Amino acid sequence: MRVVALGGLGEIGRNMTVFEFGGKLVIVDCGVLFPEEHQPGIDVILPDFTSIRDRLDDVVALVLTHGHEDHIGGVPYLLRERRDIPVVGSKLTLAFVKAKMKEHNINPRLVQVKEGTSKGFGPFNLEFFAVNHSIPDGLAVAIKTSAGTVLHTGDFKMDQFPMDARITDLAGFARLGVEGVDLFLTDSTNAEVPGFTISEEDLAPAIDTVFRTSQRKIVVSSFASHVHRIQQVMDAAHRHGRKVAFVGRSMVRNMGIARELGYLNVPRGILIDFKAAQKMPDKKVVLICTGSQGEPMAALARIANHDHEIEVGDGDTVLLASSLIPGNESAIYRLINDLTRLGANVVHKGNAKVHVSGHASAGELAYCYNVVKPRNVMPVHGEYRHLIANGDIAIKTGVNPDQVIIGEDGVAVDLQNGKAVISGKVQAGYVFVDGQTVGGATEESLEDRRRLAEEGLITILAIVDPDTAKLAEDPEFFVRGFVHEPDDFTPAVQAVERALGSLPRNHSVEQVESLIESTVERWMQRTYRRKPLITAIVVDA
Structure with missing residues (x-):
């Protein structure tokens, strides 16, 4: 069985893991990551579906552990590419998904399950366990094949007095541990927090x-x-x-x-x-x-x-x-x-006890390791430091350090003969949703946005003789978001004139514009130690 993490490793969000066996795929969760300040204009960030896009017909189920956006927010975008993928989850989770799908005009194929039940999808047998979290109806899932058994906790904690009286099924975890868990994927969010999460x-x-x-x-x-x-x-x-x-x-x-x-x-x-x-x-x-x-x-x-x-x-x-x-x-x-x-x-949380985490702290994770006794461990759902801390807990409970896999998004892990090893890596970069556009924004375009926000914009209008590549007159500088006046750029004109003299005889307008932009950019860095976004417009004299 191959396990490929397309999100959730090294970040809090964008959770998505693909399990492959017998030529078929099961996906667990498909969430979004919310943008940070250095990603201006981005609504949400999706997992990269590139590695499975030409295999979507092989997907036998999309299993959702619970109804938080970092686990279900990407579902509409996946179902746009294949609408009839069976979406498996608990009653509340599927109700949230169904409401979300209406906004995207998608009628999903929903398969409701509950804790304590099992259901087969292709070569996979899935068994579901109740887990306690900060949203009702959370599920852990055991994925069973002839290659081995994987237990994925989803997001969980071990609140002994939950409001809905639905506790994490440790008895089920223990029973599965006796049967044998070959690979344990565990929530790492609070792995650095000692003790137990309060009720x-x-x-x-x-x-x-x-x-x-x-x-x-x-x-x-x-x-x-x-x-x-x-x-x-x-x-x-x-x-x-x-x-x-x-x-x-x-x-x-x-x-x-x-x-x-x-x-x-x-x-x-x-x-x-x-x-x-x-x-x-x-x-x-x-x-x-x-x-x-x-x-x-x-x-x-x-x-x-x-x-x-x-x-x-x-x-x-x-x-x-x-x-x-x-x-x-x-x-x-x-x-x-x-x-x-x-x-x-x-x-707020900083001045009163008005919030408690929905994730297991270090004591709870150690308890689970001792109950499940997994052969191999792969911490998930956390920043890199959380994954390391979770892995250390597994080692302290007796898991062989060589069988604790710390990976990042895109890692592919093969489970064979009771041992899990990293076998490769697939494309798993950020896919930005910008309004109605999916994947159009890139790191390069975000860099331009950051430069616009931090450094301003300079547009240069230059009239150039196409035969001699000389300026017919001094170019005009149009400045937005930059503190200096257009007259301050007079020395830059001389640098542009010198640079144009180096152009080959058969030059294009695009070459002229690019040369003017790069010349003014270097001059700006030397003179003002600033790097505004520079655009040149060349007009044939």
Whole structure:
């Protein structure tokens, strides 16, 4: 059996792993990675499907471990390329996927499964186990073939007192361990965190304190899929006599699905629409929205920028009830500062116990290794340091260091005769979604955007004699986002004239434009130590 990681190794997001056996493929998860500040204009980042694109007919199932965007966000883009791939998952996960597919006009072929069951797809037999996470209905999956058994945990933790009373199936893990696990793919996100992740129920006192002490409106920001946290907020609102309104399309949609399927228990009469909430006294209202990661177009950032119907001021409370995703630190702290400047009391993970991770800490991972007793281990879902830390835990529990595989995106691992070895690497670069364009943006185009943002733009209009390659008159410099005036570029004209003298007799307009751009760019670096984006337009004299 071959295992190829197309995402999720060396990053928090873009999770996608391909399993190959007997000429057929099973894919586990197909998520997105959210862009960082150095990737301007990008909406999301997809796994690279290049290595499987000509083999999509061999895919017998796409298995989704749970409904977070970093695991399901890429599904519409994969199904665009083959619409009838069976999409396998739990009830809530598939409900989120189905709603997402409507936006893409795709009617997916959904196969609902539940923990404690097995189902065959081609040469693969898949067995599903309940795992506890920060979203209901998470599943681990055992992938069984005659070449061996692989256990993929998905995202999980070992909360012994979860809100939905659905604990991680350690008994199932242990039973599988007795049968023999040849390769264990484990969540690495919290591998550096000692001990055990605290229980969701431990957050109730801090959330209750927010409601007890707030005198005006409360705005809660969370992931649109965090059903457990929204349940805690609604319960607190009910106890303190407040009405709740959801704000934002994704929040309204997802909580509507969770309520309809019975995953969200809404006390009678507590839920109102946003327009009704606007007419109520502030002390009677809780508004639940997205934007806890500082996303510029989400509701909370728009509130902070006075670009939303919701206004936040003195005496209001903003509760950020979510984790801090690596890479979003600057945006989140900027958001906290902006809301505080408006007079709001901002309660967040840094100053109150209002969020707990959905991922297993080091103690839980060690426990799982001791229960499963895998022959080979491949840490997944984490930055490189997380993978290393997870691998070290496996070694401490007795796994042979030679059988702990630390890979990065694109790594191919072959499992044969009970041993897993790295066999090669496939293309697994970033695929950028820019508006309606998939894959059009490149690192080169992003570099141009960064230069535009940081250094400005200079456009040079030059009238050139095509026969002599001499300037008919001094070129014009049009400057945007650069502090110097066009007159400051007079010395650059001399450099351009000298450079044009080196052109061959049979030159093209493109050669002239390229030479002018490179000459002015070198002059800018020498003179101003700046590298603006330079574009030359040559007109035939």
